[in-house]
Amino acid sequence: MSLSLFDSKSQSLRSFEPIVAGQVGIYLCGPTVQGLPHVGHLRSALVYDQLRRWLEAKGLAVTLVRNITDIDDKVLENAKATGEQWWALAYRFEQEFNRVYQVVGIAAPTYEPRATGAIPEMIALIQKLIERGFAYQADDGSANVYFAAGKWANYGELTNQRIDDMADDADAESRGKRAPHDFALWKAHKVGDADSAAWNTPFGLGRPGWHIECSAMATKYLGSKFDIHGGGLDLRFPHHENELAQSGAAGDEFANFWLHNGLVNVAGQKMSKSLGNSIFAADLLALARPAAVRYYLGSAHYRSVLDYHEGVLDEATAALGRIETFLARADRAGAKIAIGNSLLAAVPAAFIAAMDADLAVPTALAVLHDTVRDGNSAIDLANLSDVSAAATSVRAMLAVLGIDLDMAEAPTSGNEQALDQLIQGLISERNAARAAKDFARSDAIRDQLKAAGITLEDAAESTYWSVN
RNA sequence: GGUGGAGUGGCUGAGCGGCCCAAAGCAACAGCCUGCAAAGCUGUAAACCCACGGGUUCAAAUCCCGUCUCCACCUCCA
Known part of the structure; x- marks a missing residue:
């Protein structure tokens, strides 16, 4: 295996060796299905699709697990705004993500677990962390459970940061945290939140924090130690740092390699809702065919910023x-x-x-x-x-x-055959005119076809046509 | 304040100590081909010294120091 990958945790290029010879386990942080997929989501998924294809081409059996975060603050908030059930909204967007993934040739993962499908595993993990002294239930008596970042000596190891240097979370105390950098493992149910968005647990009624799901699902499907964990650069902190802390504190070795893909800028600017410059997957697909979208997304190295303009x-x-x-x-x-x-x-x-x-x-x-x-x-x-x-x-x-040119072979459909027959007639007529040196007539035919979006190509032996 | 990344031709974008008088694509120009085109090939121009200033080295776009600019992250984010 001569593959080298840049491991974000060690910040170095490391030679990749599978933990189990011939097999590779990859966990990806998939989307939070709170809205439409944008170019950044596509790029991220594509990067790991390319990695997977390459590993498979090299003869490795890849198990790719990419989760769906189907419950979080934004999902609930957006569902309130549209008047939908949160789970209906999440599912609606999940389907749209999968549709565009499929269109640009991103193969379906081996498995795609939803966060809400791993609640028992999350509860077990949280209990383990409480037992080990790395987590505590909020001091205000609510069902909030926090991870005590300061208790985990390695906290910050993924992003090379020290807790003392981090900016403080302003409203930490009001939510029962003991220290500003502690983060939520479990979030207490709030009045006004949908009843269906709460689970009964030993800590009380509530729903999962953002990070715990990935720790629970990664180890559930790939074991306590697996090869590669990937995601967007923006997930490095806090999401992946917290995942690593939780899993490490629970006794899991977790990922051997951490990969982070670069983000997509729009005309040099960060893409964001507030700037209103988001480029959605559907926008790209309306402008070019899938193969071109895929080619474009692969035109910059996966760790570089990709500019869209x-x-x-x-x-x-x-x-x-x-x-x-x-x-x-x-x-x-x-x-x-x-x-x-x-x-x-x-x-x-x-x-x-x-x-x-x-x-x-x-x-x-x-x-x-x-x-x-x-x-x-x-x-x-x-x-x-x-x-x-x-x-x-x-x-x-x-x-x-994974670039599927989907080239036109011999015309297959009735429409294509009809078109081919018409054009072949014009080509014959043009070639007859050319033979008779009636170039005015032959050029008129070529122009007529060109106006219809059809390009002619005179090869030595024959004339070919293609639709632009 | 902390952490990380970037600045390469008209544009996109590789390279990250000698193979770089810097890949590839797009755009431009010329030649070949063609009745003329298209497509293709070849070539040319385009990066004055690869942000700027120092340094290390036999050798630097690539390493080190400093400066400038830009970007990302620091508990919503692919």
Whole structure:
């Protein structure tokens, strides 16, 4: 295993070795389903989809668990605003998340647990923490239970911070906390909150704090020690720090590697509700086809900030078009795609090196484009074996990256056949005009098709058409 | 106040001690091809010294020190 990954906890590139040979357990903090998925959600999910595909290409059996946070303050708040049941709202958005994930080719996780499905495990974990002296029920007698950050000597180890240096939580005392940096494990039910949003527990009626769910679910499905924990950079603190503290205090070794993906800026600015500059997944998908959206999201390294602005999807579409044109030309040239049962064996060494270097997808894309150029040259030289090799290689790289070009093969539907027949008629007419040197007529036909969004390409042996 | 990240061509964006007189894509220009295009290939220009100023080294975009600017996180956040 020559894969290196940047581990946020040690802040260094570490060689990745699975805890159990041949298997990888990954836990991802999935979305809080309180609203529509935006470009940031898509990017995060995509990063780990690429990681998973790469691990699988390398022959590892990946167990990917990505949770759904279906209860929290925002879910309850937003449901009050829309007049829905909180669980109906959460489920509605959960489905929308899964819809857009599916559209851009993010494979479904091995399992997708909901926070509300792990309440008994959370209660058990909280009780364990109370027994061990790392958690306490609020001094005001409410059902609030807090984690005593100061009691856990390693608190701050994930983000390299010391409690004394952290900014204070202003209203800590009013909620029965003993220290400002203690955080909620269990939140007491409040008057006005839906009855369905409360569970009866040894601490009283209430609902889970934000962090406890991930500790409970990660260990429930992956064990007390697992390979990789991932999520957005914004989750590093407090969410992941608190998860680590809870699980560590409960005696779990927890994640071997911590991965954090960079966020998405919009025209250089942070995306936020208050700025009103959010780009939703549906916005992207309305502007470009899924493969282009996926290409764009992978155009910057996963730990870098990815900027979204006007034109980025057009660039991605153009880059993709180049790859597509090559594959179409190779196909016409008679290239044989021969990917065996190992994608890894069909992919260039430079591509493997890039992916192994902390998942350097932009570098991997450069290798892909180099291969396209070499393949195009081979077509011009009529070197069929090189063409086949390049096309095979390109197909394999696309497969590893999960980019599904969904290229038009021979027309299949009735509509496509009808269109093809019409255009073939015009192409014949144009070629007849060209043969007769009636270029006014031939250009008029080409312009007519162009106005309809159809581009003609005169290859040596025939004329091909494609819809822009 | 604390913690972390970034500043590379017209744009996006890799590289993070010698293979860098800096990848790849987009955009531009020229040549080949074409009746003309498109597509493709080739080439060119584009980063004056890779934010700025010092330093270490035989060698620095890459390491160190300082400065400037920007961004993120510090209990809502992918």
